[in-house]
Amino acid sequence: MTRALSALIACLTCLQLSAKANDCRNYQHNDSINAELLLTDLRVLSSDDFQGRKTQTAGAKLARDYIAQQLALYQVAPLPNQTDYLLPFHYKNGLTSVEGINVAAMVAGTAFSNKYIIVTAHYDHLGKKGAKVFNGADDNASGVAALLALARYTAKKPLKHSVIFLATDAEEKGLFGAKGFVQTPPVALEDIRFNLNLDMLSQNKGRNRLYISGARYYPELVPVVGKSKEQAGLCLVDGHRSQQRGSIYASRNNWRQASDHAAFARVGIPYLFIGVTDHPYYHTVNDTYERINPDFYRAAAETSLTVLLNMDALSP
Numbered sequence: 001m002t003r004a005l006s007a008l009i010a011c012l013t014c015l016q017l018s019a020k021a022n023d024c025r026n027y028q029h030n031d032s033i034n035a036e037l038l039l040t041d042l043r044v045l046s047s048d049d050f051q052g053r054k055t056q057t058a059g060a061k062l063a064r065d066y067i068a069q070q071l072a073l074y075q076v077a078p079l080p081n082q083t084d085y086l087l088p089f090h091y092k093n094g095l096t097s098v099e100g101i102n103v104a105a106m107v108a109g110t111a112f113s114n115k116y117i118i119v120t121a122h123y124d125h126l127g128k129k130g131a132k133v134f135n136g137a138d139d140n141a142s143g144v145a146a147l148l149a150l151a152r153y154t155a156k157k158p159l160k161h162s163v164i165f166l167a168t169d170a171e172e173k174g175l176f177g178a179k180g181f182v183q184t185p186p187v188a189l190e191d192i193r194f195n196l197n198l199d200m201l202s203q204n205k206g207r208n209r210l211y212i213s214g215a216r217y218y219p220e221l222v223p224v225v226g227k228s229k230e231q232a233g234l235c236l237v238d239g240h241r242s243q244q245r246g247s248i249y250a251s252r253n254n255w256r257q258a259s260d261h262a263a264f265a266r267v268g269i270p271y272l273f274i275g276v277t278d279h280p281y282y283h284t285v286n287d288t289y290e291r292i293n294p295d296f297y298r299a300a301a302e303t304s305l306t307v308l309l310n311m312d313a314l315s316p
């Protein structure tokens, strides 16, 4: 009896311990990133001044200028052979050729400087309809602000791999910024080990979960996800869930194609995609700074850094 009882107590303790990690009811913060700067970046990028950051608008230029200014402020350098952070590209809209502009920076690696991890987040959004601004706070000012937080961290504490930080344009139009990057890559594609794509990190409406997908296609990334789930200060779920059929939020159901990581996957670069699933504010005028969940978002950004560090720990 005693032995059975002690086994039972040990088991309850182990359950308690495992409930702490990856807890779906609470968030824990590890203070790996500066929460004030994180939230400021999100608030500024999704403010009315930026007019919804639609490609080829003054709002998109304001967003680029802000991202570039932050990168410069925290001494994250432009890509090698680049004098500034801007990477223009072209895509077809019907018969017209349209210019979009990505923003890119790099922190050289300490051990494998000729191997790259590319962190992506699209900065463009839907712009305005009439007088209504689509602020795109969650989609995807949240990913860009997290990307800036990861860039600040990495600039202070360089990783083993070189890390490229790429804020893409024209994602909403068809992933054109990411496609443009892989069409004329500034580094050889075979030297890019992984893509970590951040798209929508700040809405936990009803479901207290952050999703990470991609590992099912790339066995080498399975342990990265496993370890990150153990370390995450929130509930990190392996694989994006589809919404109910016929739901008005069903537009992003094909998660493999849902965001910029698809352009990297197409050229054989393994990816992990981090984001929430669609929510009632998705692509509406209600996707505003006031409606995000700051505590969840902060834990989501910290978890994105955890995933990046676990990717970096793999050897080339």
Ligand SMILES: [Zn+2]
Pocket: 122, 139, 140, 171, 199, 200, 259
């Ligand atoms: Zn998006």
